[in-house]
Amino acid sequence: xxxxxxxxxxxxxxxxxxxxxxxxxxxxxxxxxxxxxxxxxxxxxxxxxxxxxxxxxxxxxxxxxxxxxxxxxxxxxxxxx
Amino acid sequence: xxxxxxxxxxxxxxxxxxxxxxxxxxxxxxxxxxxxxxxxxxxxxxxxxxxxxxxxxxxxxxxxxxxxxxxxxxxxxxxxx
DNA sequence: GCTCCTTTTACGGCGGAGCGTAAATTAAAC
DNA sequence: GTTTAATTTACGCTCCGCCGTAAAAGGAGC
Numbered sequence: 189x190x191x192x193x194x195x196x197x198x199x200x201x202x203x204x205x206x207x208x209x210x211x212x213x214x215x216x217x218x219x220x221x222x223x224x225x226x227x228x229x230x231x232x233x234x235x236x237x238x239x240x241x242x243x244x245x246x247x248x249x250x251x252x253x254x255x256x257x258x259x260x261x262x263x264x265x266x267x268x269x
Numbered sequence: 270x271x272x273x274x275x276x277x278x279x280x281x282x283x284x285x286x287x288x289x290x291x292x293x294x295x296x297x298x299x300x301x302x303x304x305x306x307x308x309x310x311x312x313x314x315x316x317x318x319x320x321x322x323x324x325x326x327x328x329x330x331x332x333x334x335x336x337x338x339x340x341x342x343x344x345x346x347x348x349x350x
Numbered sequence: 351g352c353t354c355c356t357t358t359t360a361c362g363g364c365g366g367a368g369c370g371t372a373a374a375t376t377a378a379a380c
Numbered sequence: 381g382t383t384t385a386a387t388t389t390a391c392g393c394t395c396c397g398c399c400g401t402a403a404a405a406g407g408a409g410c
Contacts (some may be wrong), residue, residue: 236405252340254338
């Protein structure tokens with residue numbers, strides 16, 4: 189799974205898809221993160237006002253991490269150096 | 270360029286590196302985004318309280334996008350950092 | 351129809367982000 | 381070391397996220 193995102197909506201969708209791929213409800217995620225169900229809901233619905241801390245907490249619970257990629261560049265290892 | 274991040278500090282560092290790779294100052298970024306220099310400064314310094322909207326605005330100005338990847342699934346190149 | 355589970359929305363409260371603006375600290379040149 | 385550029389920090393202000401808690405709306409199945 190490798191989801192690109194440039195908007196809060198796309199981030200939320202990636203979170204939601206990963207959560208469902210884990211077979212978890214928002215309530216499950218809430219229990220694992222100490223974040224309110226309401227908070228997770230608005231994050232998944234693309235609220236750009238959500239704090240980075242909240243996003244990172246959810247991503248950690250889902251086993252996700254970021255890659256900040258320059259648009260248009262491929263992720264070829266040869267391009268690193 | 271491909272920077273992995275699991276923490277706000279790593280995100281901030283990736284932002285700063287990309288900005289400098291563009292030869293821009295925080296003031297330049299501020300002008301391109303209508304965000305205060307102070308806001309950009311705290312983002313680059315790893316403030317997890319920063320809003321996703323702010324991060325996305327800065328990333329768009331820098332030509333960056335996210336990739337949310339499942340940890341361990343693809344090639345780990347985070348050690349570039 | 352009616353349950354049960356899940357998700358969304360609401361409200362008072364508090365804390366903090368980003369604004370406008372400015373000053374202070376740090377780094378870089380000369 | 382002194383000027384200049386760059387970054388960080390501060391203050392009053394407004395806005396809103398997340399909290400605790402609860403209720404309402406949506407969906408799946410019987």
